[in-house]
Amino acid sequence: DKHSVSKDGMKYTFTLRDGLKWHDGQPVVAEDCAESLKRWMKKDRFGRLLAAHTSKVAPVDRKTLTLELGERFGPVLEALGKPSSNVPFMMPARLAATSADEQIKDIVGSGPFKFSKDEWQPGNQVVYLRNADYVPRGETASGSAGGKKVLLDKVVWRYMPDHATAAAALAAGEVDWWEIPPIDFIPKIEQNAALATFLPDPLGTQGWLRPNHLHPPFNNKKARQALVYMMSQETYLQAAIGVAKYYRPCHSVFACQGPYASKAGAEGLAKQNLEKARQLVKESGYDGRPVTVVHVTDIALLNGAALVTRELLTSIGFNVELKAMDWSTNLAVRAKKEPPDKGGWNILHTWWMAADVMHPAVHFGVSGAGPAAWFGWPEIPQLEKLITDFVRATDPARRKQLAEEVQKIALDEVAYVPWGEYVLPTAFRKNVTGILRFIAPLFWNVSIA
Template sequence: MTATTIGRRGLLATGTTLAASGIIRPPEARAAQQLNLVLESEVVILDPYMTTAAITRTFGFHVFDTLFAMDGQGRIQPQMVESHTVSADRLTWNFSLRPGLKFHDGTPVTATDVVASLNRWMPRDALGRMLREAHASLTTKGTLGFELVLKRPFPLVLDVLGKPNAPVPFILPERLAKTPGDQRITEIIGSGPFRFLPDQWRPGNVMVLEKFADYVPRSEPPDFLAGGKRVKVDSIALRVMPDQATGATALLANEIDYQQYVPFDWIPRLERSRDIKLLSLGGLHQFQGNFRLNHAAPPFDDPAVRRVLWKLVDQSTVLQAIGIPEKFRAPQCPSFWMCDAPYSTTAGAEIANFSIEEAKADLARTAYAGQPVQFLEVSGSISQTAAHVLIQNMKAAGFTVDEQQMDWGTVLARRARHDGWSMFAVYSNGVDMLTPLTHFYVASTCADYPGWSCDERIPALTRDFANAETLEERLRLTAEIQRLAYELTPSVMWGQFTIPAAYRTSLVGLMESSFPIFWNVEKA
């Protein structure tokens, strides 16, 4: 999940000032092969299993590695795995790791690390829990081999092991993977193409990832998250900026090389610069905005109160208020699984007709008694603008709203509590929201996941979807699951859109992806 900005907390804590060229070192002082990047937000949670935050996933794909990975066509390809076989009855899967893989502390990657990592990861992920439920055993077979035995056929084995959705099944050293699932790992040791430098981490200012000299890339060409990850720079520095406009200024001044999200009102200025390119993606690489609701505390523990919100969100108004140009947004989209996507459907959406007057009447018929809606807002972000549009409508319908502004890291901490919050606005990569198996707020139904929404019928239908053998059956199930999701209201969508990234033309080899990827990139 994403937010766009970081507050001033970290910058003030490090004594950084916002004088001209003073946010970061001037260009002439930079290492020749260091990329200076401004991503969607600061990385505040480093344990890749502990959050679904997109920024942690971005960090994870650079520092850790996966057994399988998705290519640009959505196909799952081997990554750390060299080969695998499956028995005729589809119950026994054997895998062999590529030889020569190492962790950043110099120890070899073994099957023991894989088994420990998957055992820690599976309980924390919706798809992982499905795999755990279907499996009978997961054991090592020598140093580089491991075997997965199923109790019943599970068609999605490779899709689960190679899924790009957070939390991603990254492989950790066994000693770290043995950390209890409710505790964060105390060291950041992966086997990915970059290694984390803790001594150069300045929270609120900069994080440095250094090229891992012993990384063994695959021989295939790079293809989204799959293929050969060849690092062509010495390091990447993840810079923290107080807002997007400051980042865009730094990009034009050649103080940074890449900005993941640029302000929409800066697009014309950036387009006029011959030294800047914009990267704008559509379709599955767009984003879905959601208002996530907390079902564990009043007033949204009441389903009737939750459903009132469907009549208070007009996606076109929200996206227009944010300032998203028409060419970067989709029309009103009623589908939990994205529009212009394989499983797009309108099932259940008839209750989502915008009408403040009808919402006011519906709310009056509920047991709502004026309890404050504690609305967490990410200060300065586009999601805050989306929140302001909804809040205005909520107040007009009769809700009492307590607006609480904070940075995204604080939202992540607050949402982990069962009380003290009612809702927040957020947006997510479309790749994460395409099916009932991956959609953050549907896939986590009846799981221990912030928001704690539950309708026992949804997990049962989701399991049926995972085991479905035909596209026709999957389409039927996605429609049925969406009908139930509209009733349950785990979240309310506020729009589908894209945010262009911007980068200096001196960068060569940057892949076109909604995930920021910096292997195979170099400076001309």
């Protein structure tokens, strides 16, 4: 319902709205929210940073909870309002008691739609039903905030892996909304008078090339720096996305449409220099062993990125081995810390939404926490100190300065290499209205005529 902040900025008080209920009919109370936040703080990068500066999260009464800081933390509300993974979702305290490393198996929320467990078909469909007990806020919907007014009684979200089948279903009216059609399907969709397209997240997505810092050759800084100088974002974007109006080069580790975008330390990233890259490979002492590149073949943009990486690595003197696999296998392989010849890897490709690379506190790519960092495990203590300074800062100019320092070190040490930004349209039938701009599909505010 509302919140307040103490004059010294060290205590945040939150008051719940009246009449809130969980989907099982039980009332939502402050203890539920406190325990949910504690669980999230163990799992999420931003949450762990907040937890390190928090002395207590606790209910005051059934409607009120407080978060008390032990050390100053500037972006408290940004952390609690985080829209992307891992989202600080609320759940009953009994579920929040589940280990942060275990999946929640009983899906009980308090929002405008209920998960229909009986109609769930893993690998085929998820069904959401209108929550008749939900009372929306009075204001207009704005992404995941504002008034969540439900105009549909039921949402059936189907998985259709075959793109031609999905396109035909949309054209025939068998489905109303196609979340992410491949770019090469868009022209035909836009030629159909009954269909429309829309960019739900204009901030876009950032593509990554991530080296493994644990094993040769990229445990050597010069070998990693060669990856920066070989980079041609335009080449990657053409191969991965293909249509120029849907991509843009971005020579910043932070989202180019965000407040911390910068060109600081990005000179090597901005202009390809293959001669410099070859020299760095030689200076690194590279011994010719195969460089294992994870090659995800069932996602077009990752397939394209891997093929470009092979070409560029070969051109600067690396011996390259593409390791072909589907996305699901990649999820298991990327977690392996063993050497490449024992099932591990040297380079992988992935993507993160702009919301996840907006600033140092949310950006997994600039974490230098070693074993606790994202896959690739760079150990760069300077980054961890700067990120701590960033979250403790309250002055916007100081935060901007610290973010630039983070970028300089991240690119010099080559925590990862961004290969540009892109946006992906969604497609729907024109009798569907009210789709909101957001980083994921939202079903409130949507109606079908």
